[in-house]
Amino acid sequence: MEVLPVALVQAAISRKSPAANLEALVEETDRAAKNGAKVAVLPELWNQTFLLREREDPARKEGLILSEFTRLAKRHEMAIVAGSVAMRCREGLLNRCHVIGPKGNVILRYDKIHVFPSFFEGEGFKAGTTLGICDLFGWKTGVLVCFDVEFPELCRYLAEKGVRLLVVVGAWPAEHIRIWKTLNAARSMENQLFTVGVNRCDRSPLVQFGGHSIALNPFGETILELDDRPATEIAWLRKDLVEKARKSNAVWFSRREEIYRKWS
Template identity: 30%
Template structure:
């Protein structure tokens, strides 16, 4: 069963789920969970700062915070002082610092990067409110094991150098927090930390002194392309192991999207070598549902949106080529390849889809077309008219001629539609698989052509015919500026009085 993950504001009705999660999250601090009335008071005082993470609509963790005028407290303070002895009368809407007073996740739901989502949401809030940064006191719960031989400072240095793993401090370091100071008696009841805590700080690089408006939102999107090596795998499990390796690797770089090539799962057709080509591709389609479910699981657990390349699918006895968008919140959508090459028709009897639409994601509006589709300019233009900002193109080409058709057309689509285009293909050979014996690719992230973009129109590309990943950032704000102020404005200057492109309803 797939999971749905969501981030939202905490409500008073969430208390009992929260109490269970906190009690289990801090087994060494029994009885120190938040009281219901205390939590209600905090929510009423600063609702935006109380963030919940849910899995299948169940609250399994939270991040609580207040705004303080940090100069009134300085670096020498206790938890009770910063919270006004749990009255939160220290909360100051005109303050300059977001103070984190709690973060935890139910232990049964750890390993899904849920805490990272809470931290990312808190950072976004800090930027939106134009605060200097985030400060919090952090426990060092493993220190009791080393207290006899290490001072707190020595312990922190060894955690920073990865010689010691501390579940709280190691996580803080990985989220760009720095240790400003060691605090004594910050939480006297914290016996595991021996009463010590780290004073942690994250700096908001977008902070502007005296700014009084909310002006910041995330504009940079990180894209990871998988240039997949076609090779024999040890069945379905072997292929999935390689898929997870790439998802994990791209996720480790903080990517928002990972893109796989068209029909990347073709190595599994070896199982059906005794069949003719049409029967073999339908045999491969039997794996599609399992693959889709694995991708949905990976999207949630690795916190990355996945464009699954494409996979053959049989619907009502008809064969289609389908790509899935698996969002990191557990939801998914699909796109069916519309334009089928003559070879795909003749060898496999494949049919084309009929739906043209954009997909909403947490990183803007995206479009998906598959390989041959990108050679028809009307299709991406229809998507651009629906607000598409990034076009993803999984492809599979056997020769350099075929690849260049995809590459040059994708570059044209980026320019004429004022959008980014990401293409991902496969390399290598499958000599034992009919109709899949050769592959040629150079995956790339392509841009419009104007002063704000690379002169070549290429943000990043792979080494041709080499298994690798490509990771690059694209700035969506630049697209907005291009639409309004570009040297030429292709979307604005269309002669709609003379011609138009419309979708015929089938």
């Protein structure tokens, strides 16, 4: 698919009702599909409140969490980057992003590699160890969860493996929203690829998430940016812009990998 319509589903996540979150996200994703989206991207940890001290036990079977999304993806022949959820597995508690393909099957399970050391996240979640790469309608896509976007090394590894679209599912605080926007733009520019970052926008006395979900092209230019309220909008991504960016500003082709390796 040369032009990929991607829906940014920015939601105010309920701290009390994962079921209400699921219902709202399914409704927004369904609406986006009817408006032409072939991919929908949801925010981080929608099945629980973020702070571990506030949450209930998130042990839920994968099928129960994803059943609505798998049906929706199959019905609309779309892909869903289903944000992330807290999953109790043999490895422990994981912050896992599922990507569901247009046939309704799970095509990627990505566990957040970089667990944030404060915010109580580091006390409970185990870190993943595997890159998150999948194919979305002919677009090689890399998946990151929130804090992962802070690490240029990870994004460069994804780009070197042929990724042309970087998707970031986030729960980024409002007070640091400038950093969120800057990091997404930087990852686009330095790797000359598309970046789509989807954030939460709910608020509580303990933490306020800042929204400003964003889509950027390989030149680092903003295609679409939401404000700090719940909204779903579609960004239209043109695959040919990746090669145009890399030819017009030859950063990618000017790298000196043979030199860099000597320093490692």
